[in-house]
Amino acid sequence: MSVIVVGSMAFDAIETPFGKIDRIVGGSAVYVAYAAGNFVKPIQLVSIIGADFSEEEMAELKSRGAQFEGVEIVPGKKSFFWSGRYHLDMNSRDTLITDLNVLADFNPVVPESYQGAEFLMLGNLDPTVQKKVIQQLKTRPKLIVMDTMNFWMEIALPQLEEVLKLVDVLMVNDSEARQLSGQFSLVKAAREIMKMGPKYLIIKKGEHGALLFHEERVFFAPALPLEEVFDPTGAGDTFAGGFIGHIAKTKDVSFENMKTAIIVGSAMASYCVEKFGPERLREITKEDIDNRIREFVQLVNFDIELV
């Protein structure tokens, strides 16, 4: 039950109203791996890093089931670097620095050992790269999940639309769903986006939870009301990691099981935001995760009798 995870592996500098960190590991593939590794192994990474990505970081990820055969290491160059500052409400942020570094020349190569993977998670990345990975797979995975962001809608919409035709599940946030569809109503937006290719659409609404659409069906997953969001960086990727992790563990791609996968993803994301970067994800145990999932059940559980 292997999962291929495509995405960036990076270093971030993060400033929030609560603190500041000059350098911490990040990138969509890193967060997905940390989250998914709790549910499924191996996590077959497809990414690119520079010489600055330390042995310790790699060892930590490997100890959680990550495989690096598909990760190109470029000697003498630096990994992707992102720096951002969050506003007081944590819902918006300014990007201060984006140094693509090795990511500028990323030409993904799926190693032979990854062929036959049942699940593919396309983390947020240039859609051209996402497509190249799909094209290299000799057997189509059971489920292809794609994350993306407004940036690609602005600079690479035709390429993004090409990938959309090839995937099963798309994850975007509410403003991205509106941007991509040209519809304000999320119900209408979902209908438009599902015409573009994905049979399932997950709309992430941050502190307001997430919606799953499929045909005429819809599921609403809450976000846990948190006392404090310390650092939202990577929350979306972590959500994706929990989602694909649960799907791969259960090998069940039904709508019903995707509902559960969204709750698992939400639980993982709720841990992610408690500390800088993926710090908190490194600490939590299976028991922590189960407890958090129980909190979600409590949060939304109600009984009603219709007579």
Place this chain on the structure above:
Amino acid sequence: MSVIVVGSMAFDAIETPFGKIDRIVGGSAVYVAYAAGNFVKPIQLVSIIGADFSEEEMAELKSRGAQFEGVEIVPGKKSFFWSGRYHLDMNSRDTLITDLNVLADFNPVVPESYQGAEFLMLGNLDPTVQKKVIQQLKTRPKLIVMDTMNFWMEIALPQLEEVLKLVDVLMVNDSEARQLSGQFSLVKAAREIMKMGPKYLIIKKGEHGALLFHEERVFFAPALPLEEVFDPTGAGDTFAGGFIGHIAKTKDVSFENMKTAIIVGSAMASYCVEKFGPERLREITKEDIDNRIREFVQLVNFDIELV
């Protein structure tokens, strides 16, 4: 199982991106009555109206269980009038006209026939008026629910704080909860507000659902993802009406039953926004309401096994 409902009875002029209506009945007590009347009778109104509030409007409300002994009718004067225009996103609006008219001199009198009511719903209104009603009740109701808005926080905060000490459940929206508590995190805001008096706090988040807080417990109710919100006027009051209606019908003031009451309130509010003013609330049947509640169950229902 009578319910006293205090609030405004008014006429509104409403403009939304979808249309415009120059005059339609409105006011917090009217919406609460239309919603609660589906679950409990009588609805004992405490309000004030002018000569312009027609016999037909009164007859319609009476046919749904509303009692008018506590409604002062001022001859030769006009009812409260509000006019507003919604922005494209429907989450914000501009008030164009507020003619208090008879509401300016409202001195509520609770008639003897209302004494002994088990439930009290204080619809959004001047907190001084809300307090006067509580003080006239010879027996404290089993549950006092209060709705309010930012306007009163700005111009009558000390009076509002006085009423807060006397009620069991407070309903506000998310920005009002932040304003009242001075806390951005809703979890922290809830903790602060519950220190002010109410043992239960409901935070309405519009299209993002609602949260119920009590001691250390929290419940999250979704909003139904709607294709179109035609007119949000009265949605909060309708929510309140469904809430108190279910509580009064079941006579159960437990946290568990309040969860259900919030789902019922959300179902009622989801109908309210489908047409101008309370139009849609006049059309729907018990079967419609049950169907909508079933949609809510579907919307949030998920199974998860923790092993």
